[in-house]
Amino acid sequence: MDEKEVESDASEAMEESQDAAAVIDLTEFDKNNSNNAIIQSKIPQICKDEPCCFGIDEAGRGPVLGPMVYGTSFCPISWNTQLGELGFADSKTLNEGQREALMKSIQDASDYMGYKVEILSPNYIANSMLRRNKHSLNAVSMDSAIGLLRLALADGVQVKEVYVDTVGDAKKYQDKLKGLFPDLDITVCPKADSKFPIVSAASICAKVTRDRATTGWKFVETNDFDKENYGSGYPSDPATKKWLAGNVDPVFGFSQFVRFSWSTSSLILDDHAFPVQWEDDDEEEEAAKGTASLLSFFAPKNADARQKKHQFFNERDLKQVTAM
Amino acid sequence: MALCVDGKSLESVGPAALHLMPCTVEGNAEANVSQFFTPAIRQSEESLGTTGQQVSFRGRLLRGHEMPVPEGYKGVILKEPSKPFTEDEDRTLRATHSFEKFTYWNLETAPSTNDTIQRAMAWTSIASALHSPVESDKASLESQSSVTGCR
Numbered sequence: 001m002d003e004k005e006v007e008s009d010a011s012e013a014m015e016e017s018q019d020a021a022a023v024i025d026l027t028e029f030d031k032n033n034s035n036n037a038i039i040q041s042k043i044p045q046i047c048k049d050e051p052c053c054f055g056i057d058e059a060g061r062g063p064v065l066g067p068m069v070y071g072t073s074f075c076p077i078s079w080n081t082q083l084g085e086l087g088f089a090d091s092k093t094l095n096e097g098q099r100e101a102l103m104k105s106i107q108d109a110s111d112y113m114g115y116k117v118e119i120l121s122p123n124y125i126a127n128s129m130l131r132r133n134k135h136s137l138n139a140v141s142m143d144s145a146i147g148l149l150r151l152a153l154a155d156g157v158q159v160k161e162v163y164v165d166t167v168g169d170a171k172k173y174q175d176k177l178k179g180l181f182p183d184l185d186i187t188v189c190p191k192a193d194s195k196f197p198i199v200s201a202a203s204i205c206a207k208v209t210r211d212r213a214t215t216g217w218k219f220v221e222t223n224d225f226d227k228e229n230y231g232s233g234y235p236s237d238p239a240t241k242k243w244l245a246g247n248v249d250p251v252f253g254f255s256q257f258v259r260f261s262w263s264t265s266s267l268i269l270d271d272h273a274f275p276v277q278w279e280d281d282d283e284e285e286e287a288a289k290g291t292a293s294l295l296s297f298f299a300p301k302n303a304d305a306r307q308k309k310h311q312f313f314n315e316r317d318l319k320q321v322t323a324m
Numbered sequence: 325m326a327l328c329v330d331g332k333s334l335e336s337v338g339p340a341a342l343h344l345m346p347c348t349v350e351g352n353a354e355a356n357v358s359q360f361f362t363p364a365i366r367q368s369e370e371s372l373g374t375t376g377q378q379v380s381f382r383g384r385l386l387r388g389h390e391m392p393v394p395e396g397y398k399g400v401i402l403k404e405p406s407k408p409f410t411e412d413e414d415r416t417l418r419a420t421h422s423f424e425k426f427t428y429w430n431l432e433t434a435p436s437t438n439d440t441i442q443r444a445m446a447w448t449s450i451a452s453a454l455h456s457p458v459e460s461d462k463a464s465l466e467s468q469s470s471v472t473g474c475r
Contacts, residue, residue: 030413034366034380126383132432223359251349255380259384269382274351276382279431316444 016275022103030218033067033254034123038148039209040116041107047114050076051160054152055198058143059206061167064262065233066122066214066242068137069145070144071206073106073115073198080197083113088200098226102209106201115205116152118144119213122259129261139169144147146180156175159170163199165192221255231255235264240319249270325415329402332419337441340401340421344428346386366456368434376434377427389435392425394448 029037054155055076059067076082086105094102106113127133145164151161162184164207166173173187189195207268219227225247244265248254250273253289256263343357350371355361368376368387377388393399402417428441437443 027405032366034364123383127380220364221360222363223356226428249356249360250351250353251355255360255362256380259381274349274353277348277350278384279346291340315440316447317440318444318447 006110014310020209023098024103024212029119029121029213030216033121033213033218034146034220036121036124037119038116039119041110041114042153043114043157044075044112045161046076046112047074048156048158050078051158053077053080053161053163053196053198054149054157055157055163055165055192055196055200055202056139056148057165057193057199057203057206058144059203060210060214060233061141063233063240064146064234064259064264065230066208066233067255068120068141069206069210069213070118070120070126070141070148071115071204071209072117072145072148072152073160073201073205074115074152075109075113075198075201077160079112083197086197086203087198092207093194094204094290099204102201102204104176106205112200114152114157115202116148117205117209118148119209120144121256121258126260141168142173142176144227146177149181151177158186160186163192163196164188164191165199165203167281177227205260215257217257219255219257225255233277235262244268245272250274328414328416328420330416334422335398337400337419337422340400340423342401342423342426343388344426344446345381346429346431347381377431381429385427385432387434388427388429388431389439389442390425390427391441391445393423394435397448399426 022075022091024039026037026039029039052074053076054072055072059069059071060066065272086102086109088102106115110324125137125140128140129137147157149162162177162266163180164173164177166188167190170188170190177186177188187196192199194200214233219226226243229239230243231237233240236242241264244254245268253260253269253273254265260266261267280323309319341357343361344445349355361381365377365379365388368378377390379386379388399422400419401421403420404415404417408415428435428439430439431435435442
């Protein structure tokens with residue numbers, strides 16, 4: 001490593017330690033929070049030279065509000081013991097202050113530790129889950145994890161061991177990852193964040209980013225509704241429930257901050273907003289019906305042929321209007 | 325019974341921003357378009373150099389395209405201020421807005437010239453070609469000679 005780089009890294013660390021809080025730059029995401037954004041650290045030189053372990057975890061899977069965040073972090077395998085000493089644990093067992101402090105120590109360890117975080121916007125989550133060809137939350141999660149791992153490999157991180165925390169089917173997930181990355185040692189298991197410090201670090205990156213992005217949400221909608229008292233975003237939080245019930249628009253439903261694909265939000269819309277019919281609404285029903293009844297082939301052809309419009313007009317939805 | 329359009333109203337109307345949605349909203353009320361919908365419209369990333377737009381409605385992805393009203397035409401939104409009491413009564417429609425372009429939105433698929441609305445708008449030029457009188461004698465002479473040629 002050249003000396004200049006060491007110097008600049010050291011001076012940056014000095015500056016950061018004067019400022020107590022970890023810095024997470026959300027500018028890119030805030031510019032367009034309809035889409036996803038990736039936030040990442042610099043890659044320490046040692047991670048390009050030595051075999052590394054790579055942890056993956058998520059935060060904000062359950063909430064009906066705000067983004068879901070995928071976090072990854074990595075460091076040389078030889079540094080794993082030092083990592084344990086930093087006091088990482090499952091982000092859910094830590095309080096906000098402890099998580100913030102650990103996020104800061106991850107950033108301070110920038111000479112041997114790096115991270116990459118993807119913010120999956122609530123709009124992207126809803127768009128994916130409500131798509132014609134439905135894309136489940138598990139599939140969305142897996143895409144994000146795979147994308148972040150690919151990005152790290154492309155950046156030259158010498159990934160050797162991968163640890164993934166999952167709530168889904170661990171075996172299926174592991175097989176899929178092994179198929180995509182046959183050269184890596186991959187471990188997928190539930191509660192990986194309490195077993196492997198590198199996954200704990202990833203879970204902290206994810207959780208702190210999720211909290212920051214949610215607390216300071218920049219609403220794209222310009223009308224005057226309550227843009228503050230939405231609580232934690234969990235469906236069980238009374239503040240969140242109250243906010244959802246009180247901020248329904250009869251036509252548009254909710255702000256893009258809300259995951260429309262959650263039953264919590266769709267049930268409220270069923271009761272308090274206009275019903276909406278889509279062109280693909282009955283596709284599922286039709287598929288369930290199967291083939292047409294035999295009798296339908298013998299049914300009289302309806303309508304007088306003279307009254308039928310030419311195909312040209314039918315294809316263009318053009319009709320003559322003679323009455324109103 | 326006659327159906328009339330109030331001619332004076334056609335002159336005084338202001339322009340409206342129009343969105344043709346790929347869904348039916350089962351309600352009749354003013355929609356807060358400028359505050360909820362318009363600010364969320366983005367330029368599509370995948371269609372470089374084109375005017376592809378995207379937005380979400382009720383959590384679903386829409387892709388849109390701005391269409392001009394066919395040349396020589398003007399778009400008007402008409403309302404019937406008072407419904408007739410009997411079938412024999414004359415009815416009057418009043419223009420509330422006019423438009424020279426509108427945005428149509430597809431559910432998830434990128435707009436293309438195959439879309440029904442784009443094809444429907446092309447009808448106006450086909451219709452004028454079909455229905456305009458054959459102007460010069462030259463054309464009819466040509467067609468006659470081509471018929472003779474066939475013999």
